[in-house]
Amino acid sequence: xLVLSRKLNQSIVVDNNVEVLIVDIKGDQVKLxxxxxxxxxxxxxxxxxxxxxxxxxxxxxDAGAVLNVGKLIKKETPKDSEKEDKKDE
Amino acid sequence: xxxxxxxxxxxxxxxxxxxxxxxxxxxGFEGYNYYYLLNFDEDGVFHLLQAEDxxxxxxVVIFPQSIFHDYKPDIHKEDLQHLDFTDDDEFMMIAxxxxxxxxxxxxxxxxxxxxxxPRLKRARQCIAMNDEYTTKHKVLFQGTSESASE
Numbered sequence: 525x526l527v528l529s530r531k532l533n534q535s536i537v538v539d540n541n542v543e544v545l546i547v548d549i550k551g552d553q554v555k556l557x558x559x560x561x562x563x564x565x566x567x568x569x570x571x572x573x574x575x576x577x578x579x580x581x582x583x584x585x586d587a588g589a590v591l592n593v594g595k596l597i598k599k600e601t602p603k604d605s606e607k608e609d610k611k612d613e
Numbered sequence: 614x615x616x617x618x619x620x621x622x623x624x625x626x627x628x629x630x631x632x633x634x635x636x637x638x639x640x641g642f643e644g645y646n647y648y649y650l651l652n653f654d655e656d657g658v659f660h661l662l663q664a665e666d667x668x669x670x671x672x673v674v675i676f677p678q679s680i681f682h683d684y685k686p687d688i689h690k691e692d693l694q695h696l697d698f699t700d701d702d703e704f705m706m707i708a709x710x711x712x713x714x715x716x717x718x719x720x721x722x723x724x725x726x727x728x729x730x731p732r733l734k735r736a737r738q739c740i741a742m743n744d745e746y747t748t749k750h751k752v753l754f755q756g757t758s759e760s761a762s763e
Contacts, residue, residue, distance in 0.1 A: 575725035594654035
């Protein structure tokens with residue numbers, strides 16, 4: 525990993541078109557400003573981690589449970605459709 | 614037709630033309646690139662996204678808009694480019710469901726929808742850029758009876 529030291533208001537440039545600027549430093553928190561073309565996707569890494577973890581939890585394990593999920597929603601959806609009907613009135 | 618094995622559904626006959634390609638896999642399950650979307654729920658609300666090569670790798674999924682009617686994830690252009698959408702293509706989305714021990718608490722991941730181009734049978738798990746979506750939205754609307762009677 526490349527490690528660079530930067531001070532407040534200093535920045536780095538990645539690939540000629542992405543600039544990462546140190547906007548603010550408070551205690552253990554650093555605020556970054558990022559200038560990049562719209563085609564560049566920028567997310568906090570935690571979002572990827574969260575989705576990855578949730579995906580693992582989503583792996584279907586219990587056939588009994590899975591095959592019964594439909595029954596649950598049957599019980600619950602009439603309420604929802606009632607709501608829809610009311611909207612139409 | 615081809616036979617594949619599913620931990621949930623057992624042996625299933627599938628049409629290879631329906632096979633969905635995930636060039637990047639699903640986050641956390643990279644390396645598994647081919648899945649089938651299987652029916653098992655007679656009402657068609659829930660489906661099973663089953664990996665072709667691993668019976669144990671499958672997910673219960675929904676078409677999120679069938680339950681979350683206002684669901685409108687903001688998907689990054691770059692993600693869509695990977696799926697080569699043209700103006701005529703249908704835009705298909707599924708959300709992964711997590712079923713905890715108490716099934717009533719099951720949740721849908723609306724932050725990481727799987728977007729599919731049905732024409733190319735190509736899919737990609739994307740990240741919704743809107744702040745309002747999380748990985749855990751309750752699927753069942755217990756407690757909505759009150760709001761429904763408003």
